[in-house]
Amino acid sequence: MKRWLKLTAHLGWVFALSLLGIMPMAERLGYATEQLAFYSGDTVGGLLTATFGNATELIISIYALKSGMTRVVQLSLLGSILSNMLLVLGCAFLCGGIVNHKKEQVFNKATASVNSGLLLMAVMGILFPAVLHYTHTEVHVGKSELFLSRFSSCVMLVAYAAYLFFQLKSQRSLYVSVNEEEGQSGNDSNDDESPDISKWESIIWLSVMTAWISILSEYLVGAIEGASTAWDIPIAFISVILLPLVGNAAEHASAIMFAMKDKLDISLGVAIGSSTQISMFVIPFCVVIGWIMGNSMDLNFQLFETAALFLTVIVVAFMLQEGTANYFKGLMLILCYLIVAASFYVHIDSSE
Numbered sequence: 001m002k003r004w005l006k007l008t009a010h011l012g013w014v015f016a017l018s019l020l021g022i023m024p025m026a027e028r029l030g031y032a033t034e035q036l037a038f039y040s041g042d043t044v045g046g047l048l049t050a051t052f053g054n055a056t057e058l059i060i061s062i063y064a065l066k067s068g069m070t071r072v073v074q075l076s077l078l079g080s081i082l083s084n085m086l087l088v089l090g091c092a093f094l095c096g097g098i099v100n101h102k103k104e105q106v107f108n109k110a111t112a113s114v115n116s117g118l119l120l121m122a123v124m125g126i127l128f129p130a131v132l133h134y135t136h137t138e139v140h141v142g143k144s145e146l147f148l149s150r151f152s153s154c155v156m157l158v159a160y161a162a163y164l165f166f167q168l169k170s171q172r173s174l175y176v177s178v179n180e181e182e183g184q185s186g187n188d189s190n191d192d193e194s195p196d197i198s199k200w201e202s203i204i205w206l207s208v209m210t211a212w213i214s215i216l217s218e219y220l221v222g223a224i225e226g227a228s229t230a231w232d233i234p235i236a237f238i239s240v241i242l243l244p245l246v247g248n249a250a251e252h253a254s255a256i257m258f259a260m261k262d263k264l265d266i267s268l269g270v271a272i273g274s275s276t277q278i279s280m281f282v283i284p285f286c287v288v289i290g291w292i293m294g295n296s297m298d299l300n301f302q303l304f305e306t307a308a309l310f311l312t313v314i315v316v317a318f319m320l321q322e323g324t325a326n327y328f329k330g331l332m333l334i335l336c337y338l339i340v341a342a343s344f345y346v347h348i349d350s351s352e
Helices: 002-040 042-066 070-099 109-134 144-170 178-184 199-231 235-247 249-260 264-293 303-320 327-345
Strands: none
Touching: 002 042, 002 199, 002 235, 002 249, 042 070, 042 199, 042 264, 070 235, 070 249, 070 264, 070 303, 070 327, 109 144, 109 264, 109 303, 144 264, 199 235, 235 327, 249 264, 264 303, 303 327
């Protein structure tokens, strides 16, 4: 028993140090993405930030799937969505509103509306397997739920691919940010800004930082259960709250920096775009990868977790419908996240 306690204490330190080690790298990742956004424009810049930021979650998920930790994958990805939509976006609105308090911050409502629709579609894909399971209405018990999850995952991947084509090719003019419109009309307030490093230097730094974050992420996954025992904290809380805080550190830093510079369209691309990418690409992709590995990962995230996701999407959709942001909206989103965090702290995962 003493030996086990000593081991779990050691894993607790490994987990904590891995968390701390990822944070400065994530900040540099955000800086490199900001530099790359000068060359790619606001829309692609936000998409790149979300993609590189989500690389950590995707690598953690694949590693956990190999280890048979399906529930950790579900909870960490769910937590990443909740963190991006409430904490990251809330901090961006709060800091941007305080710094730019003399003017009303605005963003492209069309972009926010499409993202909100995709997030609701993701909720639909995650909700039905859970409802099917808990209402005991499966045609084939134990098989229908898994079949529905895999079918829905394939549909969601197709929808996300269509969204990328729609955003970057078909209707590109719809996604011109407020800042880019001002620049085209000669009213750009950020004319004096220029990149500090070249385009290829930005790409190289992004690749290097992502690789190092991935290495530390492996230690995180391996130390989760030991840290839970050592700290006497539920695994659900670690997976939903603590892991995403680090995994989203890059998005967090980037979204705040862009909001303070009154570039809310990039901040939304980072926070909401990242949530959309996780829900419509990373989660379905993990289901498909698990299918290939012979792992029975499905979209049944359990009722408590699915309810938290559904309410979060509804709250954020209401916040975005006006196309404006201020510090009070940011504060409300952060307070909502505190309620979610407290809920998971006192929640016992029924699948454990």
